[in-house]
Amino acid sequence: MFQHHLLLIYRNFKKYKSSFFINLVGLTAGLTCALLIYLWVNDELSMDKFQAKGNQLYQVMENETTDAGVKTTDNTAGLLGETLLKEMPEVEDAVMVSPAYWIAFSKLSVKNNTGIKGGGLFAGKNFFKIFSYPLISGNISQVLNSKNSIAISERMAMKLFHSTDVLGKEIKWENSDMKNENHALISGVFKDIPASSSTRFDFVVSMDLLMVPESGLRAWTNHGPNTFIVLKKDAVPETFSAKIKHFMKSKGVDRRDLFIRSYSDSYLYDKYENGQQVGGRIEYVKLFSLIAVFILIIACVNFMNLATARASVRMKEVGIKKVMGASRRSLIMQYMGESLFLTFLSLFISLLFVELLLPQFNEITGKNLSLHFELKLVLALTGITIFTGIISGSYPALYLSGFNPAAALKGKLSHTAGALWTRQGLVIFQFTLSVILIVSVLVVYKQIEFVQHAQVGYQKDNVLYIEAEGKLKNNAGSFITEVRNIPGVINASSMDKRFIGDVKGTIGDFNWEGRDPKQVIYFQFAGINSGLIETMGMEMTQGRSFSGKFGADSTKVIMNEAGIKIMGLKNPVGKIFTLWGKELQIVGVMKDVHFESLHEVVKPMFFTYNAKNTNRIMIKIKAGQEKEVIAAVGQLYKDFNSGAHLEYKFLDQDFQEQYVAENRVSLLSRYFALLAVVISCLGLFGLASFTAQRKLKEIGVRKVLGASEWGIIYSLSRDFIKPVLLAILIALPLSYVVTRHWLDTFAYRIDLQLWYFAGAGFLALLVSWLTVSVQAIKAGMKNPVACLRDE
Known part of the structure; x- marks a missing residue:
């Protein structure tokens, strides 16, 4: 038949x-x-599903209430993880981990090696006990016990040493945001991060480097790190999430409510509006x-x-x-x-x-x-x-x-x-x-x-930026002066973070005349050098930008239009903006600039003068002269940072990366x-x-x-x-x-x-x-x- x-x-x-x-x-x-x-x-659905403790692994999130609505963030107080572990019987383990961007662009090097770029994390001692990143060598419970310990990936070990038998060897790592070079001893080598991991990193260093007694991370009012917890098997996630909602109030912090989300959901369900989960890559x-x-x-x-x-x-x-x-x-x-x-x-x-x-x-x-x-x-x-x-x-x-x-x-x-x-x-x-x-x-x-063609408030074309590393960190000002003299360079300046997608935010401690004491405002902020506004083609609507011609601009501040609007100031130039206990005079108002993608509204923002700590150098180049300028900047970079090779990126690449999806x-x-x-x-x-x-x-x-x-x-x-x-x-x-x-x-x-x-x-x-x-x-x-x- x-x-x-x-x-x-x-x-x-x-x-x-x-x-x-x-x-x-x-x-x-x-x-x-x-x-x-x-x-x-x-492939999308399998992301982060390889974690052995995936069914018990959760990330602590915050809903921060402001006058503009509820802002959801994965940044938490530095002491939160260890405190929850002590005070909450449902918690089996906890670890604090830095966001990937904190030391995303770092250089690792050994003797007779110019260095290799890689992304890293700061993490607590039990990072490798909680997350399933298997160690090839090293003790899982001791790998991050010391401040000067570092765990590197198999790939990084092979690139630096041509071997994974590297325990106890010294390695140097540096980052634009770190003032000094860091010397560490390799205490572990972990297998390369699987493709199904949403978090990519090449090395892990101890969070103890940051959690010194005088660190702001030890203050409950600050937040920045990510907190991950492992719940006991008999714990009910929904009940625990409700239990810790007002936990921050018990530490003297209002307006910041906690909740947890499954770690495996963080990749696909990463979008929140007004405190509610509304989708994401899913x-x-x-x-x-x-x-x-x-x-x-x-x-x-x-x-x-x-x-x-x-x-x-x-x-x-x-x-x-x-x-x-x-x-x-x-x-x-x-x-x-x-x-x-x-x-x-x-x-x-x-x-x-x-x-x-x-x-x-x-x-x-x-x-x-x-x-x-x-x-x-x-x-x-x-x-x-x-x-x-x-x-x-x-x-x-x-x-x-x-x-x-x-x-x-x-x-x-x-x-x-x-x-x-x-x-x-x-x-x-x-x-x-x-x-x-x-x-x-x-x-x-x-x-x-x-x-791609929207007016974002700055000129992104023909702008390259470099990270000030090594000896250049202490001579960035002189380097910028020399760069400005290179034929084909329109202007050059610097700022304290990447121009796109790296701005920080705060809801205190600031004040101004006439402020409603009940008003809660989320401000973004950045430290910039003189000439940055002109280099990037940003516009001032009132007052002036920072300049060496006016002396001590470190006591001055520039606001954006969104900031002035929410502050309710009609004639802002000359008025005092008190920031973290220091009085700063408003010298200018800048037209709103999109430092984030167009998915986000422009937020209130202020800029401080911080020339000494601005290690991202921005260079505006005349169209058609990019090749000659890059060659000249590369030679100048070697003169200031002997033995180092210039690594650069164009700003429009960062802009496009915001819209990859x-x-x-x-x-x-x-x-x-x-x-x-x-x-x-x-x-x-x-x-x-x-x-x-x-x-x-x-x-x-x-x-x-x-x-x-x-x-x-x-x-x-x-x-x-x-x-x-x-x-x-x-x-x-x-x-x-x-x-x-x-x-x-x-x-x-x-x-x-x-x-x-x-x-x-x-x-x-x-x-x-x-x-x-x-x-x-x-x-x-x-x-x-x-x-x-x-x-």
Whole structure:
């Protein structure tokens, strides 16, 4: 019986080559898309799931209440972890870890080595006990016990020593934010961080370096480090989270409520609004999963439509089989078998395409995905394929097997309105999804274009920056003076942190005349050198910027417009701003600048003069002279920092990195939208071809009776264009809701224009009309004699 079904499947595929080819191409494209997305989604969902204590591992978060709303942060008080461990019986272990950006750009070196850049962490003694980063060498309970101990990655050990047998060896590490070089002894070597970890680092040093008695990190009013805890197995996370909500009040700190989130959720669920979790990267996981399902369904619809359209051709086959005693169940199994066979054939072809496309897909997504046929992937592939096969074949199998045998043998198949509307409904469904994708692609593209060309308050082009390291730290001022004399350099200056995405914030201790004592304001702040505002092309709306011409600018402060607005000052220049017990005079107001991405609103901010501690040197270069300037700066860098090699980065690279996820979504959505349209049009082409073939005699008669060729073309095209028009009408309001929701993730965004929707609808209509008209014109131009002779 099985061989018989295989033979029938082969004969039917051979007999209906065009339908077979269209279905094969559509299903292969749909499965290729689905498999690529599956690999990406699976990688995203597996992030941080390798932690052995993952079910008990939580991060302590803070909700900070200000006049502008609730700000959620993962920065906590330095003493929080050890205090929770002492005072809360539910806590089994706790550790304090610095955010990655604290020492993200550090240099590690040994004797006779110029140094290697790497990212690091400050961490508590039990870091390696809590987190599953296995040690190749070293004692897990002692590796960070000493202030001068350091644990390095396997990769870093091989680069510095060409060996992992390095315990006890001395290493030097430095960072732009650290005043002095740090000499440490290697106390551990850990395996390279797995790709499924959202945290990347090359070395870990003891938090004891920072937690000295006089450190501000020991004050409950300050916050900065991340706190991670391991709950006991019998602890209820929700109950514990509620229990510690007002814990900070018991330490004399108001307005800062605590809660916990699962460590494994931090990667995907990282977005909060007004104290509530509202998504994050999980939104893109859901989006692309939905796109994969949509494209698969679009491909399945082609199979359904073509199979039901050809029902009249196969009705005698059904009638004979029923007369011969075939049950409806056996017929269903046969037609489902055809669908599943075709789907599995498509799967094997799609696996070849996935293997070919993976390098490009990895480049787009920034991942290192590969096809490894472990049990999970095999089950997923089988499940996706069977799902696709069943969806594709279910309706045709039920439809074909339901024919009345007598009517089928007579060739009197009743073309019911239900069957016709089913086919048109499937076409409507296909093109509705396609139009939604087209609109989405257009809106994402326009928003990314808006972001990249928006007025952010500074000039990001042709600006390179370097980290002041080694001997240069103490001579940054002289270095900047020399850089300004290099031909092609417009200006140069410095600041105390990276220009984009590295600004700190505080809600106290500051004051000014007329301030409401109940007012709680979150201020960002940065220390800058004279000339930075001019170098970066930032604008002053009132007063002046910092300058050596005015003497002691260390007692002055510059505010941004957002800060002045929330402070309620009408004539701010000359007024006193008390900061951390020190009176500073406001000498200028700067136009608002986006130091963060356009997802965030511009926050109140102040700038202090801090030339001695500004170790990020910004250099503005004339367009077209970048190569010559970089060479000259490199030589000057060696003169100031003998033996060191210049490492630099352009500011516009940092700007683009803020929108990596959006750029990937934009590019991928273009490919997926194009694929959806192509698959939909393939189905429409197949239907038009079959319909034209079935109506050849009708066309011949009408032409003999005087019908014009264009009249026949219009008549054939009209029936297919109607469902596409209806699909467009359904899709446009749905696409508005979808794109509006995505745009709401940006604080600054484009307005949805009518032409986005009209253009998408027109494009879908044009493509579908061209697809149908090819067959309509071919049929309309045919000789009527040939039409009448055709069977």
